[in-house]
Amino acid sequence: MFDLPFSYTANPSRVVFGSGTITQLPAELERLGLSKPLLLTTAQQVSQGDRLEEILGGQERVAGRFGEAVMHTPTGVTEKALAYAKDVGADCVVSIGGGSTIGLGKAISVRTGLMHICIPTTYAGSEMTPILGETENGEKKTRTDPKILPGVVIYDVDLTMTLPVSMSCTSGINAVAHAVEAIYAKAGNPIISLLAVEGIRSITSALPTLVTSPSDKDARSKALYGAWLCGVCLGSVGMAFHHKLCHTLGGSFDLPHAETHTAVLPHALAYNLPSLTPPQIRALASSLSLPDTDTATPEQIIDALNKLYDDLPVERGVQRFGMKEEEVDKAVDIAFRNQYWNPRGLEREGVREVVRRVTAGERARVDL
Template sequence: MSIVLTLFHAVQACGGVYTGLFSAMAVYNLKQNEEQAENAAKYSNTAEHQLHKTRTTQTSGAIASISSIVTSVVLAVNPFGQSRTWPLLLSAANAGGIYLGYRHVSSFWRHKAKVPFFTDYNDGITASNSMLQLLLAWLIETLNPNSKTRNTITSRFSIRLGMGAFAGELVPHEQQPSPAKGPFPMRGLLLPPKLPSFPASAISLSCLIPVVKLGFFHSSKRQIHNIRLRNMDPFEYNANPGRVVFGPGSIQKLPDEIKRLGLKSPLLLSTPQQVSQAEDLAKILTSASIEPAGTYNNATMHTPSHITEEAMSFLHSKSADCVVSIGGGSTIGLGKAISIRTGLYHICIPTTYAGSEMTPILGETQDGRKATRSDPKILPGTVIYDVDFTMTLPVALSATSGVNAIAHAVEALYAKNKNPIISLLAIEGTKALAESLPEIIENAQSQPAREKAQYGAWLCGVCLGSSAMALHHKLCHTLGGSFNLPHAETHTIVLPHALSYNAPAIPEAMEKLATALPGSEGDATKGLNVLLEKLKVKRALKDYGMKEEDIDKAAEIAVSNQYPNPRKIEKEPIRELIRRAWAGEPARADL
């Protein structure tokens, strides 16, 4: 749409300059050569009317020239009116155009009974239409100088067309017998002789303006709606503390971060699959004269209590003064569990897009049930985002981990403690991930895409850390903790279904979210379905081991405790939601 608007503006600006020069030349020729008016009179049934038009054009043509050129220059400098550099000049130009329209309209209606229908009646219609457009544009500019609506742009385009019609009134092109005399002959400035006259062309294009307006208004109605002034909802916002180090190669700053804190003996944490990355950290630290206290490499998803106890026993046998976790949600969760129990400073190095590193939330599993708690002390102190550690992240895990991050942003948009700051981060984070993840699927080694995904994951993680989560996260914790389903994959499958469940209660959030999802066509649920298709991810919980008989148990657990959610939690719709997620059906807004 931005390309179309740019081309649209280029056409109107060029047309405005052309019309201005044309009008100036017309005035000059009329003053230099009386024969021009006499020739023009031959092609009207009433010489009096044609001569009146000539005198009118002499006066108002100068206004047309100045108004058109000035307005076009202003628009060339500031095409979409997001700041008014020369508001008074632009308003004056439009006012001059209104006067021009008035002179031509009065000229037409004064002699309407004496002129042929198909020649000057068209001019009268064009003049009337263009004067109305000029008046509307002037009102928009004067009464609402900060307007960003595209109606302003289309009104200005009508101005260009109207002025072109006025300038072309002087000599109907298809009837012009010979080039006009004078230093600026008119014929060479017009369209080829076999094409319609300039006024007729302008009339035809002017008729398209309402259609163009309707199309742009339809495509931008959400943006226009968003800038309408309305009462803001009251909110509270608490910025979570924490330090972020972002950029390629930033892992080399780890020793400096530890020294800055006055620490010297970190415990390294990883999963069994990421032992090599933990070893790389140890080498970086050792080369900077920092000796790790040890490495625990048995972190497990959903942070089972027995793994935490095992890690605590390992820690007690060492002399660590801080914890460094490298990996995804499993390792970071273990680091949080250790930090909240011991008070040790926690440094995270995320290698996925899960976003857990930016939250004061800890989810732990015990006896087959996962429980979460929130405490400011759980929030890691420093997070190092190094894109180099994500370059080898498998494509499938990149996709599900990224959608997991999007889920944080989605629920932040309708959280009970939502606020405008977090909503902005949620839309930006969702947009960054929705644009970068499909590119990663096509080219896993694209560093710009990986960086953008990591940036989006950071923002979505902030959303999770600052907002109360609702249905989606409660369901995923139920399914993951109770049936040992993989964390990111479960979030990916459940998200569009949970959103469709809440959709009737969150129209504003759905509208905002749709703007961040390519292919949504105004429907956020459709946008998520489209994204998951692009990412080629599995869509069924049964593919990860959940049995059909587990659906009823999952529904019972999900509704056993009521929790804040935009829509009331009801067992039968929740059961159907889980069934669809189990079967791998696309999300539908009929729950």
């Protein structure tokens, strides 16, 4: 049984999913009556911009290209991209890549009203959320607005085939984190819980296969499908402690996005598990394919996550990415500003211990 009462709002977004679907971009633009797209990439993904330009019919068929998208969507880069979009007379933006490029596309779209078409190449799930996280003056802040949600998302499994294994794993766990929080979100509901369970199960079953067989197309398809569902979950019901802590660590300490989510997930979940309801515990147990969901314990859920991490080439801590032990208290102070709702109240001693464990990269345990 699920918790009552609840409300459910579906986010309107067109999804094209399959293999080779990137070639449908011209048809999508034509359907929307658009003809002057601004193509967005990172500096490392210029070749993907080349591919889009070729598919669209050449340089004369695009308004322009902006290849300076970076992690955490700094407002300075957004202002530069906005000026360029105006100069070239773009009537829409097309972002290809991961969260950095998609974030920039969202930032431009919500400020200008231009249609945003996303072509994800990772499993981050940002493309399915009406949420924008931006960094300014060393602090990352988020806002939610239906206008932020991209209008069209083209998922092409072929674009993920060369995604490095380590990046596939951290990107996949990042998506899993979206769905885990959705299961116990304040606005949670049984529809989103179903999507969350399916999304988590799809990704966590696919990732170990990708470690041993990176070119397994079925596993790549399952991971991308799961990322889509997990993104829908985050975009529908909001965020809690996990995302607040990730935004703190990423925005204020310049830590990599997916790797930070990977390190935080088991510890933030361990902190919250004692306060979750039986239906939420059962949903988490089912998502991780535990044999008996009705009797699953918080310890078994965390143990399942720990075992998954054992099979993946991921870093459990963020110290390797530049976080220092002496910065733990500073991170806790920032995390307590403008707190997100959370099923368990944020207690400074417990939160500090979570941040310490995330920094050190310890195995998660339910003892907070």
